[in-house]
Amino acid sequence: MTDTPILSVRDLVKEFKVHDRGRSTVVHAVSGVSFDVQPGETLALVGESGCGKSTTGRCILRLVEPTSGSVRFRGDDLLGLGRDALRRMRRHMQIVFQDPQASLHPRMTVRRLLAEPLQVHGEPADVVSARVDELLALVQLRPEHLDRYPHQFSGGQRQRIGIARALAISPALLVLDEPVSALDVSIQAEIMRLLIDLRERLGLSYLFIAHDLAVVRQLADRVAVMYLGKIVEVGPADQVYQSPQHPYTQALLSAVPIPDPAVQQQRRRIVLQGELPSAIDPPSGCRFRTRCWRAEQRCADEEPLLITRKGDPAHTVACHFPSLGSAPLEGVPT
Amino acid sequence: MTEPLLSVRDLHVTFATPFGPVPAVRGLDLDVFPGEALAIVGESGSGKSVTMMAMLGLLPNATVSGSAKFRGTEMVGMQSSALRRIRGRKVSMIFQDPMTSLNPVLTIGRQMSLVMRAHQPGLSKKAALARAAELLDQVAISQPAKQVHSYPHELSGGMRQRVMIAMAISNEPEVLIADEPTTALDVTVQAQIMDLLGDLRREHHLALVLITHDLGVVAGDADRVAVMYAGRVAETGDVSPLFADPGHPYTRGLLECLPRLDARHEVQAAIPGVPASPQSLPPGCPFTPRCRFVVDGCSEAEPVLAPHGDTMIACSVFA
Numbered sequence: 001m002t003d004t005p006i007l008s009v010r011d012l013v014k015e016f017k018v019h020d021r022g023r024s025t026v027v028h029a030v031s032g033v034s035f036d037v038q039p040g041e042t043l044a045l046v047g048e049s050g051c052g053k054s055t056t057g058r059c060i061l062r063l064v065e066p067t068s069g070s071v072r073f074r075g076d077d078l079l080g081l082g083r084d085a086l087r088r089m090r091r092h093m094q095i096v097f098q099d100p101q102a103s104l105h106p107r108m109t110v111r112r113l114l115a116e117p118l119q120v121h122g123e124p125a126d127v128v129s130a131r132v133d134e135l136l137a138l139v140q141l142r143p144e145h146l147d148r149y150p151h152q153f154s155g156g157q158r159q160r161i162g163i164a165r166a167l168a169i170s171p172a173l174l175v176l177d178e179p180v181s182a183l184d185v186s187i188q189a190e191i192m193r194l195l196i197d198l199r200e201r202l203g204l205s206y207l208f209i210a211h212d213l214a215v216v217r218q219l220a221d222r223v224a225v226m227y228l229g230k231i232v233e234v235g236p237a238d239q240v241y242q243s244p245q246h247p248y249t250q251a252l253l254s255a256v257p258i259p260d261p262a263v264q265q266q267r268r269r270i271v272l273q274g275e276l277p278s279a280i281d282p283p284s285g286c287r288f289r290t291r292c293w294r295a296e297q298r299c300a301d302e303e304p305l306l307i308t309r310k311g312d313p314a315h316t317v318a319c320h321f322p323s324l325g326s327a328p329l330e331g332v333p334t
Numbered sequence: 335m336t337e338p339l340l341s342v343r344d345l346h347v348t349f350a351t352p353f354g355p356v357p358a359v360r361g362l363d364l365d366v367f368p369g370e371a372l373a374i375v376g377e378s379g380s381g382k383s384v385t386m387m388a389m390l391g392l393l394p395n396a397t398v399s400g401s402a403k404f405r406g407t408e409m410v411g412m413q414s415s416a417l418r419r420i421r422g423r424k425v426s427m428i429f430q431d432p433m434t435s436l437n438p439v440l441t442i443g444r445q446m447s448l449v450m451r452a453h454q455p456g457l458s459k460k461a462a463l464a465r466a467a468e469l470l471d472q473v474a475i476s477q478p479a480k481q482v483h484s485y486p487h488e489l490s491g492g493m494r495q496r497v498m499i500a501m502a503i504s505n506e507p508e509v510l511i512a513d514e515p516t517t518a519l520d521v522t523v524q525a526q527i528m529d530l531l532g533d534l535r536r537e538h539h540l541a542l543v544l545i546t547h548d549l550g551v552v553a554g555d556a557d558r559v560a561v562m563y564a565g566r567v568a569e570t571g572d573v574s575p576l577f578a579d580p581g582h583p584y585t586r587g588l589l590e591c592l593p594r595l596d597a598r599h600e601v602q603a604a605i606p607g608v609p610a611s612p613q614s615l616p617p618g619c620p621f622t623p624r625c626r627f628v629v630d631g632c633s634e635a636e637p638v639l640a641p642h643g644d645t646m647i648a649c650s651v652f653a
Binding site for chain 2: 217
């Protein structure tokens with residue numbers, strides 16, 4: 001029997017009201033997303049700009065208020081909580097942002113940046129001071145760094161500070177929103193290494209939001225692929241990467257170049273036609289159908305459910321015509 | 335042996351700052367041959383963009399010395415009026431962020447016409463606009479006759495980059511320099527743009543200089559590669575041998591720390607420290623502070639390019 005999920009999201013919807021040429025309309029940013037994160041697990045939420053992955057992450061922490069749905073942390077619903085109760089829940093879940101330059105206060109020293117979350121949660125001064133030293137060591141920064149300001153650090157070091165700050169109050173779950181995408185490759189590898197080590201040492205669960213599928217492959221236990229506000233495929237990472245069933249997942253994976261000419265020059269790139277449709281007026285039925293080479297009338301009439309089509313019940317796909325053969329690229333246009 | 339279109343020798347680019355001179359490029363040699371795709375790879379601050387911009391006279395505040403020739407004509411120190419006959423005509427350039435490269439208050443067609451008419455004075459406004467629509471069609475923008483009247487903000491990021499490419503090829507150049515052309519774009523849009531650049535290269539026999547930090551793009555879309563570090567070429571060669579048997583410790587490290595889509599592997603933090611800052615370079619080889627293979631001589635003299643297998647490396651340990 002599986003444990004209670006640490007995080008359980010059901011039918012999450014986020015709509016933003018906007019004014020478009022004088023008319024009031026709605027952007028359907030997240031349209032009914034459901035998933036679980038198990039204790040100690042890393043679930044990656046992947047997709048391209050505008051797919052709703054970051055909004056989903058923010059809704060979970062209620063940094064933006066979801067329109068509807070439920071978000072349960074160890075079984076407790078977060079959406080009904082008042083301000084104080086929500087703050088107490090946030091002891092257990094924290095977020096790391098993409099750009100530490102923007103998320104760290106430029107006029108606070110590292111010492112204050114790391115102490116602040118502890119003070120907010122009412123820790124006494126002696127505990128704060130000891131914990132700040134611990135945190136610094138945890139992310140491999142040195143004691144002399146404590147009295148410096150964010151601008152005195154490199155991008156990689158700043159991201160270490162962002163991670164330390166998120167870990168200050170010993171959360172069980174970290175939402176990592178593109179934590180390595182602003183970094184040079186050599187630095188990116190260091191931060192990935194750090195995240196892997198911390199997960200093992202502290203038994204953390206991660207919701208890892210990223211667009212870089214090569215990075216995700218190295219960190220994720222399971223992967224959920226989003227397109228235009230919906231999850232189109234979710235499953236154990238190896239299965240999603242090796243036998244993607246949804247046409248969008250196939251196109252996405254085929255577009256990521258592999259840094260090995262002997263392999264890359266033999267690969268077939270599925271080049272998607274057209275543009276991402278507007279989230280103000282998403283297509284009926286399957287939202288990917290306007291760019292899909294397998295689309296038929298049914299795809300416009302009937303929304304595909306996220307269900308198991310073949311093999312492992314943990315691998316689900318929302319497609320009327322998924323690829324279920326051993327050759328994942330069968331029937332792909334050239 | 336074919337003559338190179340672009341030939342750069344011992345190029346130096348230095349910026350004067352309140353904190354003293356910053357040498358961004360320090361003695362760079364590079365050739366670009368007709369029809370080839372050359373990738374210039376490096377991390378932030380390696381000098382990869384500065385090299386190309388300095389060559390085309392796009393850095394008026396930098397001190398540029400050395401030689402950069404287009405078909406034998408020296409461009410360093412050239413009068414700006416003469417340089418303008420090469421830049422945008424024979425050698426054109428596109429940048430990472432098409433939104434900041436396009437003028438937000440002019441229609442796409444008008445901007446494209448301006449670029450064409452600057453180099454082809456005989457071209458009428460009407461003919462230029464018609465040609466603009468043809469070019470948009472070539473870069474696979476649907477309804478080109480209608481889109482010439484669009485403003486940049488009405489287009490998606492991928493479409494804006496297509497417009498930039500259409501503009502860059504509008505005067506039928508021989509060399510297209512693409513500076514991180516897909517970095518700001520999603521990966522499926524990147525695939526569309528790289529496909530387009532490949533097609534145009536074949537159809538127009540265009541040489542492509544691809545400035546990028548993405549070794550995946552290099553593996554798939556380039557013939558040759560120059561890896562830059564601290565304003566110099568650390569390693570250069572054909573793509574296949576360079577990936578199969580990298581010689582320079584920096585190239586080795588870069589390839590080791592890259593995450594791969596096709597395998598779950600141990601993530602290696604293979605290059606410790608941070609990229610060298612041109613303000614404070616160490617003596618000798620600039621990679622010394624991050625290098626696993628340092629020997630006594632490394633901090634004394636800066637190595638020059640020498641053969642290693644099928645590539646050229648600037649390293650005194652492995653060359």
